[in-house]
Structure formats: C-alpha cells, structure tokens
Amino acid sequence: MAFLILFHFPEFSGQFCRRFIMLQIQDIRNNLDEISGRLSKRGQDFSSLLKTAIEKDDVRKETQTELDSYLAEINQASKQIGALYKEGKREEADQLKEKVSELKSKTKDLDEKLKAAELEVYNVLTQIPNAPGVNVPAGKSENDNKIMSTHGEAPVLSQNLPHWELASKYDLIDFELGVKITGAGFPVYKGKGARLQRALINWFLDRARDEGFEEVLPPILVNEDSGFGTGQLPDKEGQMYHVTGDNLYVIPTAEVPITNMYRDVILNSSDLPIKNCGYTPCFRREAGSYGKDVRGLNRLHQFDKVEIVQIVNPKESYDVLESMQKYVQSLLRDLGLHYRVLLLCGGDTGFASAMTYDMEVWSAAQERWLEVSSVSNFESFQANRLKLRVKDEEGNKVLAHTLNGSALALPRILAALLENNQSEEGIRVPEVLVPYCGFDLIS
C-alpha cells in the first residue's frame, strides 16, 4: 500500500504528505470532542480513528524531534570541520568526520522511521471524512435526508411520454447514434435538441455572471496533481476516464480544474470572496450502473454542466452556502420546474463535504425526482488538500473555505423540461430560454 501511494504520488514522500491532509491534525487535537461529535452524525463512530490519528502523530513528532537534534549536531560539526581545515588542523577535522559519520548512520534509521510515521498518519487521516456542519441532520442513508421545501406542482398532462420517447418523436436526441460513434451514455443531440442544450448553457452562464460569478473556460483534461487536489485521486480513480498515453484525466466536473486554479495559493483576505463559474462537458465512467435508472438522459457518461465555485473567508462559508443554494433555486423557478430541496443527512453527505443541499426536479413521466444540483460547503477539507490559504489582517495564514454547486447539470433538466411541458401540440419552451434558442415550441 505504501509503495503504491508513493509510486503514484511522489509528492507524498515530501512535505505534501506531512501536514496537509484532509482534516487537519492540529484541528483534531484542539477540538477532538467537537469533531468526534459532528462525525458521529454520519452514523458511524470515528472517535477511535481520531484517537489513532493523534497517537500516530505523536510518534511522528517524537521521531522528528529526535532526528532534528541529530541533524543539528551534524550541521554544527560540519561547520567546525570547514573551520578546522582553514586553520590547517587536519587531524582534528578528521576526528570530527568520524563522529559525523557515526551520527549519520543514526539519522538514516530515524529518517526511515519518520517517513513511515508520516505515512501512517496519512493513512489514518484519509479514512476520516469531513465533519458534518452543526445543522446537518444525523442519519445513515438517503432516507434520513431532510426535505427542506417543495416548490411548484406536478403538471397535469394530457399525455405523459418519457423524455426518451419525446426525444425520438421530435428528433431531438439520438441515443443509438451515440452508441455507434462512441458507446452507451454518449447521446447525440440534434436540431432543436442541440439548440435547446446550447440555450441552457448560455442562459446558465449569463445568470451566473449576473450573480457575480466570473466565467472561466478551463481545460477538461487535468493532471494527477489536480486530481489529487480535489480528491478524485487516489480513491475515486475508477470514476474518471484516464488518458494513459499522457497520464491525464478527463474531468468528471468543472469543479476539478476550477478549484485547482487555486492550488498552492495564499490569498489576501481582501481578495475574497472569489466567485467563478464555468461550463464544461463532464465525463464519468459510472462503472456498475445499470437498469432503468440509466435510461435516456438519467445517467450519462458525457454530459454538460455549469458549475459555480466560491472561495471564502471561513467565517462566512455557511452564509455563502445559503446564498448559493437559493441562487440555484432561482434558476429552477425561472425554468418553471416543480422541484424540491433536500438537506442531506450526515451519512448521505459526500466524503469531502460538511454540508450539502441537493436539488431535485420532478420527472412527470417517470414519476420520480431527479437530482440536478448538489451545493456543498467543504469548509477547509478541500483547501487542506489544495494548500489554499488566506492571510488575514494580522498576517495569520488560515485555510480558506471552498464551496461549489451545479448551476445546473443539463441532462436531467432537459429531461424534466421535455416531460413536464409536453402536450399534443408539442413541447413548450420556458420563456426565459426563448431568446436564447429562438423558438418557443418544439413540434
């Protein structure tokens, strides 16, 4: 295991692995009870892991202190040797050399011990997910998620075709053609289907800009460091497409390149908040997904998404989370969709997130809710990996808080729009999109 990690991530053997790992060990030391309590909301007891982390770190500290004292002696002796040579005192110098080589043999063992200790701390810490925020309900599964609100009403329809049938009826999306070109999960959007897709992207981006997000158009291939920075690597490697020839990964979300723009950065607090939005196609291998859940646009290997990202002062992150989830709601409302807002319980909250809202739209024909957005506050969990820090007024450096959300993911929005707005005359296009796509009815 150790070899595997070191092999894939040479930086682990350097300072990277030493201090910047997920939850901060310093935080765990200072707020053990609080963090333990928050983590328990995930429906699992992490207290022993937390204790182990501290114990392992104690060993690491001890070892380092011991090693450092030897290194200090060696450094001093080396300086003396230089001075002795200058004075022409060969013999004394040679004696000291022997002493140094003795000391050096001791440091070799200690150095190995230190690296092993660091790896042990790392291995423990990476098993610990982010501590859920104070308002996150306890719970083990999606059944414990809290429905915060439901908006609009399910449409009353004279016909009720699922979106894949509508797509085929009006020649909007060709799934079989995608299979021919690439494979399942890579649909071809055609005609008004393609135009509607483009309209949604542009509308989402314009709305985000009005909301103060600066648009970026990032690369969709990222290197290993970036994959690690946002936590896709090393654990979720199998979920990304991997271009082995160049050792690059195809992004599963714009979060990866956008957030990594701020990797290894120390910001001034006056730079905050940083608000970025970006459109990218997203690619997910979705290995092991089958069945009716993946029918049509429900689950794809390639899809389009506009993402919003914020980097904020730690004190403000929960207020910002609220404003972001309200913003996403405003999009759904303007599209006239029947939707609901879930606050995920501890157990359903993603590994890196402290608090997550999911937005789900109603699929009239499938008669179920489809997740179209996930808005999360990562607190400092992600910033810790990224080494993204803020210098406050006193010059103290603290980890920034990062947040992101989909605003929005396109396929399920399109599915809901098609299904919910259908009638014998055709499919009505939401008013806000008409200027963007140039038609108000698909018939």
Next chain:
RNA sequence: GGAGAGGUGGCAGAGUGGUCGAAUGCGGCAGUCUUGAAAACUGUUGAGGGUCACACCUCCGGGGGUUCGAAUCCCUCCCUCUCCGCCA
C-alpha cells in the same frame, strides 16, 4: 516527432562546494515628509515543522547519489521555453 535552452523567494534575476534561506531590482507592508496623494527616504517582507516563547530542523522543479558539508557536482524523472516539422 527532431534540435537546443532552462527550471532559484509574489515577479525579475544573481549565485557553480562551506558563514547562502539565498545578493540586487520591482512589487507588498510600516514609518518619515505632505492638508491629502505622488515622489523621495528609512525600516520590514518566502513556506512548513517544532517551542509558552526561543533554540533548532526541512525546503532553491520531484526523487536518488557523491561529500564532513550541495542551490552549486553526478544520475534519473517531470515541466517550461525557443527553432524546425506537422496541424486545428
């Protein structure tokens, strides 16, 4: 793909075996002067670990080696730039 050059602090750019965590300039911060600002002058200004605070340790692209001692020498990997070829 072929040939060459190079990776040093926020940036530019010195440093080719010892007292170098690193000259100098720019930028940043603080102060003097000024009604205020600019200019000028003075001081200050990398990151991480460790400590009550010091001490001390680590870091000059990554990893390894030579040496009492490495930014400096050797090996190796990665990356960037320039020219040629190919090409949206």
